[in-house]
Amino acid sequence: MRDIDAIAALQDPVRRRLYEYVAAQGREVGRNEAAEAVGVARTLAAHHLDRLTESGLLESGSRRLTGRSGPGAGRPAKVYTRARAERSVSLPGRDYRTAAELLAEAAEEAGLDVGLRAAARRRGEVLRGSAAPCAGLADAMDVLAARGYEPHLEGAGSGQVADGPEGPEGEGGAAAPVVRMRNCPFHAVAERFPPLVCGMNLALLEGLLGADGPVRARMDARPGECCVVVEASKNNIH
Amino acid sequence: MTASQHVPRAAHLAQLNVATLRYPLDDPRMAAFVELLDPVNAAADATPGFVWRLVEEGAADATELRPAGEDVIVNMSVWETREALWDFAYRSGHLEVMRRRREWFERHVEAHLVLWWVPAGHLPTIEEALERLADLREHGPSPRAFTFASSYTAAEAGLHLQALPTLPAQAADGAHPTRAGSSPMA
Numbered sequence: 001m002r003d004i005d006a007i008a009a010l011q012d013p014v015r016r017r018l019y020e021y022v023a024a025q026g027r028e029v030g031r032n033e034a035a036e037a038v039g040v041a042r043t044l045a046a047h048h049l050d051r052l053t054e055s056g057l058l059e060s061g062s063r064r065l066t067g068r069s070g071p072g073a074g075r076p077a078k079v080y081t082r083a084r085a086e087r088s089v090s091l092p093g094r095d096y097r098t099a100a101e102l103l104a105e106a107a108e109e110a111g112l113d114v115g116l117r118a119a120a121r122r123r124g125e126v127l128r129g130s131a132a133p134c135a136g137l138a139d140a141m142d143v144l145a146a147r148g149y150e151p152h153l154e155g156a157g158s159g160q161v162a163d164g165p166e167g168p169e170g171e172g173g174a175a176a177p178v179v180r181m182r183n184c185p186f187h188a189v190a191e192r193f194p195p196l197v198c199g200m201n202l203a204l205l206e207g208l209l210g211a212d213g214p215v216r217a218r219m220d221a222r223p224g225e226c227c228v229v230v231e232a233s234k235n236n237i238h
Numbered sequence: 239m240t241a242s243q244h245v246p247r248a249a250h251l252a253q254l255n256v257a258t259l260r261y262p263l264d265d266p267r268m269a270a271f272v273e274l275l276d277p278v279n280a281a282a283d284a285t286p287g288f289v290w291r292l293v294e295e296g297a298a299d300a301t302e303l304r305p306a307g308e309d310v311i312v313n314m315s316v317w318e319t320r321e322a323l324w325d326f327a328y329r330s331g332h333l334e335v336m337r338r339r340r341e342w343f344e345r346h347v348e349a350h351l352v353l354w355w356v357p358a359g360h361l362p363t364i365e366e367a368l369e370r371l372a373d374l375r376e377h378g379p380s381p382r383a384f385t386f387a388s389s390y391t392a393a394e395a396g397l398h399l400q401a402l403p404t405l406p407a408q409a410a411d412g413a414h415p416t417r418a419g420s421s422p423m424a
Contacts, residue, residue: 111340111345113339113340114340192387194327194328194333194336195328195333195337195339198328198333198337199337202337219333219334219337220331221328221329221330221331221333221334222329222330223325223329225329227329227333
């Protein structure tokens, strides 16, 4: 299906809320759950979820939601996740992706990492304007959401120690909450030139959030997510 | 085409990376890199899909092996899939090392990373790895030697898997028909 048709499928408000709900969960979502979250009947939700799947915006599978298996575990339920494919429409036709890839390729070949990071940091600062550094994690999430990063808070005490390159933070055992991001706005270019573009992304976020403020951005890459996490600055942890 | 779908299960992806040091490893300017070696290597060992990495006997890594030159360190490993290697290289603590690579390593004009498929169970030698790198540098990416940006599947590379020494192909159990050139290692 053409991108413009897929995007047009989001014109319907119920369908759009269902899409946004599924996308925000970052996991498989069943029909009942989606219907409840959006506040519509299950049959209506099922209809729209299947339309979103047909248009390629969602992917569907089947899974036993009870967690049981074998005879008597019940029929598998249909579940939905966001499709990984990108959709974009440009009128008139423009192709910034190719321009970005060519510029990245040239920057990579010339070893321009440091210059690119400096430009990204300056851009982040400009985007922040004269505002003070980001005041806290909630503030940071608003800023990140506005730039398409799809931030979510990874809570304290989840048992998942933040084990980045600098090692466990070790502040009394419980992991401090960090903001992780489901979406990388530079995904396609980042996949082709990871160190260059991920370094650019980190510098952009450092500029955007502000240096020496209450929060800081740090590289902590994981499969399927943005390479950066945002957390409270060390000097801010009492 | 169905027979070739079995090839990936029998093949592992080998990787060689060479890096020219800007300063000796005991130079203070390299300290941040040296500090990252142990945690990043430990992360590799624990990554799903990791098979093997080159380690100098009696050492924790291969940084003192210098088969490609006095100031060139080598990093060689084997993975079950391309995705497993990619996720480790670019979606783990290793990405931070990559991000800062210009601080510690000279920029290579020629290719410095080469990937190639090996039969599962085969551990590549340094000589073999350097041959693959030379192949990539001389001929560009091919099923014999390639990069992330231009990669080939194990099926595409089937004929280029390291030939096993005098594999008794005809003595193989007739109950397991395998296509010529794609014989998996037992």
